Amino acid sequence: MLSIEINHVSKAFDSFQILNDINLTIPTGELVALLGPSGSGKTSLLRIVAGLEQPDNGQIVFHGQDLTNAHIKERQVGFVFQHYALFQNMTVFDNIAYGLRVRPRKIRPSRTEIKAKVDKLLRLVRLEPFGKRYPSQLSGGQRQRVALARALAIEPKILLLDEPFGALDAKVRKELRYWLRELHESVKVTSIFVTHDQEEAFEVADRVVIIQNGKIEQIGTPEQVYNHPANPFVYDFIGSANKFEGKIINGTFIDGSFETEAPIDPNIESAGLGFVRPYHFIIEKDRSGKYSIPVQIKHIHAVGPTVHLEVERSDSHHVLNIEVNWEEFSLLNLKKDQTIHIKPKKVQIFAV
Amino acid sequence: MESTVQPNLPGQAFTARHSLKGDIVRWSLITIVLLFFFSFLIIPLVSIFFEAFRQGVRVYLSSIVEADALSAIRLTLFVTLIVVPINAVFGILFAWVITKYSFRGKNFLITLIDLPFSVSPVIGGLIFILLFGQHSSLGQWLISHNINIVFNVPGIVLATLFVTFPFISRELIPLMQSQGTVSEEASIMLGASAWQTFIHVTLPNIKWALFYGIILCNARSIGEFGAVSVVSGHIRGMTNTMPLQIENLYNEYQFVAAFAIASIMSLLAILTMVIKVILENFIKKQTL
Numbered sequence: 001m002l003s004i005e006i007n008h009v010s011k012a013f014d015s016f017q018i019l020n021d022i023n024l025t026i027p028t029g030e031l032v033a034l035l036g037p038s039g040s041g042k043t044s045l046l047r048i049v050a051g052l053e054q055p056d057n058g059q060i061v062f063h064g065q066d067l068t069n070a071h072i073k074e075r076q077v078g079f080v081f082q083h084y085a086l087f088q089n090m091t092v093f094d095n096i097a098y099g100l101r102v103r104p105r106k107i108r109p110s111r112t113e114i115k116a117k118v119d120k121l122l123r124l125v126r127l128e129p130f131g132k133r134y135p136s137q138l139s140g141g142q143r144q145r146v147a148l149a150r151a152l153a154i155e156p157k158i159l160l161l162d163e164p165f166g167a168l169d170a171k172v173r174k175e176l177r178y179w180l181r182e183l184h185e186s187v188k189v190t191s192i193f194v195t196h197d198q199e200e201a202f203e204v205a206d207r208v209v210i211i212q213n214g215k216i217e218q219i220g221t222p223e224q225v226y227n228h229p230a231n232p233f234v235y236d237f238i239g240s241a242n243k244f245e246g247k248i249i250n251g252t253f254i255d256g257s258f259e260t261e262a263p264i265d266p267n268i269e270s271a272g273l274g275f276v277r278p279y280h281f282i283i284e285k286d287r288s289g290k291y292s293i294p295v296q297i298k299h300i301h302a303v304g305p306t307v308h309l310e311v312e313r314s315d316s317h318h319v320l321n322i323e324v325n326w327e328e329f330s331l332l333n334l335k336k337d338q339t340i341h342i343k344p345k346k347v348q349i350f351a352v
Numbered sequence: 353m354e355s356t357v358q359p360n361l362p363g364q365a366f367t368a369r370h371s372l373k374g375d376i377v378r379w380s381l382i383t384i385v386l387l388f389f390f391s392f393l394i395i396p397l398v399s400i401f402f403e404a405f406r407q408g409v410r411v412y413l414s415s416i417v418e419a420d421a422l423s424a425i426r427l428t429l430f431v432t433l434i435v436v437p438i439n440a441v442f443g444i445l446f447a448w449v450i451t452k453y454s455f456r457g458k459n460f461l462i463t464l465i466d467l468p469f470s471v472s473p474v475i476g477g478l479i480f481i482l483l484f485g486q487h488s489s490l491g492q493w494l495i496s497h498n499i500n501i502v503f504n505v506p507g508i509v510l511a512t513l514f515v516t517f518p519f520i521s522r523e524l525i526p527l528m529q530s531q532g533t534v535s536e537e538a539s540i541m542l543g544a545s546a547w548q549t550f551i552h553v554t555l556p557n558i559k560w561a562l563f564y565g566i567i568l569c570n571a572r573s574i575g576e577f578g579a580v581s582v583v584s585g586h587i588r589g590m591t592n593t594m595p596l597q598i599e600n601l602y603n604e605y606q607f608v609a610a611f612a613i614a615s616i617m618s619l620l621a622i623l624t625m626v627i628k629v630i631l632e633n634f635i636k637k638q639t640l
Contacts, residue, residue: 072541
């Protein structure tokens with residue numbers, strides 16, 4: 001059962017194409033992350049699904065029902081804003097109850113029903129003692145939880161979150177990530193959240209949709225996207241990577257003195273891009289074969305669980321980032337300005 | 353022992369001399385401001401009450417309860433009671449449209465809103481004479497149907513509306529611009545109608561600015577002279593507002609009567625300022 005279908009959605013603002021023929025289907029109960037750099041169009045897509053903006057072309061279908069031109073009210077969407085958008089003049093309780101109280105009398109729950117429901121939601125977001133407080137008396141993380149409870153109060157068919165943790169500090173973000181994951185397990189409402197933080201997307205989402213320049217670059221589980229990036233953009237965007245620019249000739253990728261096999265049709269000759277993660281290097285004191293690259297250590301950053309090395313290639317003078325563990329680092333006795341040889345363990349080659 | 357004290361540290365001497373000089377500047381500036389304040393604000397204000405009571409309390413009271421004076425007070429309050437609510441409603445509407453929607457010609461509208469401030473009130477009054485007076489065909493048609501706008505209460509209301517229109521929307525527009533539309537969007541997403549959103553979300557957010565605008569609009573409606581003077585026709589007991597009545601009385605050398613009404617207007621103005629200060633303090637407490 002598919003609960004959200006986005007079919008051929010396009011949107012332009014003046015002459016600028018924000019979204020270009022977006023197709024995405026989301027099964028019921030899934031938690032999907034729209035991940036992309038700022039200005040990629042991810043928030044516009046979310047607002048179109050919510051009904052806050054209209055697409056120029058395409059269709060938005062919820063549970064088999066075309067809602068492209070439906071009013072926001074008919075969509076029954078819960079929306080969580082980046083900066084919470086809580087009603088400052090109302091208490092936490094009144095904020096959460098708002099969506100129930102504004103219903104037409106016929107379908108409005110009774111006072112006691114509303115109270116029971118809000119109390120339940122306050123428990124769910126672990127804010128029971130805070131019902132009588134005003135938003136200004138809460139921390140950022142608490143406010144965002146109120147915003148979430150408020151969105152859930154209307155029992156939305158779909159929950160949309162726009163950079164829900166964007167305005168919070170790193171520690172609170174982390175806590176809320178796990179909490180959102182747990183919450184989704186218990187509520188099981190189909191959810192889309194927008195983020196520019198790949199770590200956040202990978203930790204929380206069932207599936208990740210990578211968007212750039214108004215186009216979907218890749219859709220997949222976090223593992224699929226991380227281990228098998230579909231194209232150079234995705235590789236570059238999700239986590240740090242070292243980029244090698246070279247040529248592909250006879251099934252070999254060549255960049256200066258560095259050569260490696262390219263798993264590409266040997267009859268194709270083209271420009272190529274190679275990517276290596278910082279922790280996919282073997283460090284050696286001496287050159288061993290054509291796969292190793294001579295580099296000079298420019299900077300050693302030895303804080304944290306791994307040691308970060310900034311090295312400069314002796315041939316092209318490009319700077320590479322390398323991570324080694326402490327044991328290896330002390331075993332090799334690495335020093336600044338020393339020349340070493342590095343050998344990529346795993347290279348991802350793309351023909352461009 | 354005096355010798356342990358070192359009185360002539362160069363740094364100390366300098367700061368002492370420096371602060372002394374600073375004191376002179378400070379005190380002379382404060383004196384100038386206070387003198388100015390007393391001669392141009394306090395003395396005239398006090399002299400209004402002094403002149404009003406020059407011939408005793410009884411004369412003062414009798415000049416206030418005199419028929420034409422009462423009529424002027426009544427007319428002024430009547431006009432204010434019509435003008436302030438109308439300007440409040442349209443001021444909110446105007447600010448709402450300007451800040452929540454985007455449309456062609458919006459910037460032009462924002463520029464135009466200050467027109468009643470930049471144009472002389474006399475011209476504000478004259479516009480309505482030209483529109484609804486005997487010299488225009490619209491005016492002739494209206495007069496032939498027994499609808500008299502000029503030299504009548506409707507004209508006074510229109511002229512006052514024109515002059516005081518910007519007060520409320522000018523208070524609201526910057527505030528509503530800075531607040532954006534996200535609270536309204538949140539309300540709509542939760543299923544509220546546009547009216548519910550306005551009542552429960554927008555209005556509470558703008559209430560203090562709105563109240564402040566209403567106070568300013570109210571003060572100006574009571575005191576407006578120029579535009580009203582042109583359209584009123586100065587008919588005693590009929591179309592004379594308080595400021596116009598004061599002028600009439602003064603021109604007839606009825607100083608006590610003139611100052612008696614002036615004293616009432618001054619009291620209203622002082623009251624307005626007191627409310628304004630109370631409100632400002634209250635808002636400060638709310639936002640801190």
